[in-house]
Amino acid sequence: MAKGGFRGxxxxxxxxxxxQAQKMQKDMAKLQESLxxxxxEATAGGEAVKVVVTGKKEVKEITIKPEVVDPDDVEMLQDLxxxxxxxxxxxxxxxxxxEMSKITGGLGGLPGMF
Numbered sequence: 001m002a003k004g005g006f007r008g009x010x011x012x013x014x015x016x017x018x019x020q021a022q023k024m025q026k027d028m029a030k031l032q033e034s035l036x037x038x039x040x041e042a043t044a045g046g047e048a049v050k051v052v053v054t055g056k057k058e059v060k061e062i063t064i065k066p067e068v069v070d071p072d073d074v075e076m077l078q079d080l081x082x083x084x085x086x087x088x089x090x091x092x093x094x095x096x097x098x099e100m101s102k103i104t105g106g107l108g109g110l111p112g113m114f
Contacts, residue, residue: 027103032056040095042087049080053088055096 035055043050048068052061062084068077 024103028100031099031103035096035099038095038099040088040091042084042091044084044087045080049077049084051081051084051088053085053092055092055099057089057092057096059085059088 038055039052039060040055041050041052045068048065050061050063051059054060062081064077064081068080070076
């Protein structure tokens with residue numbers, strides 16, 4: 001083997017590649033922790049229903065204005081809650097993906113990487 005170690009991947013030193021991968025792993029662990037504290041919120045029905053979701057995609061809070069609660073139209077309330085939850089989850093995914101791409105430089109989408 002040549003002096004300086006294995007040089008695969010277009011001359012990149014394998015040791016440097018491993019160091020970069022380890023740093024990325026540490027950064028990813030920190031990000032996972034910080035996502036727990038990050039939240040997004042979404043509303044439906046003119047803010048009649050509000051949902052707060054963490055960056056780890058856990059529903060943290062659902063607020064429903066009392067005037068929206070109509071026992072004769074439960075279906076409408078269900079639709080509003082569903083719409084707000086889905087929108088909050090979409091926003092949480094966007095936030096999480098955006099934060100992840102800062103660390104991975106766009107490699108986060110590779111299956112089995114993280």
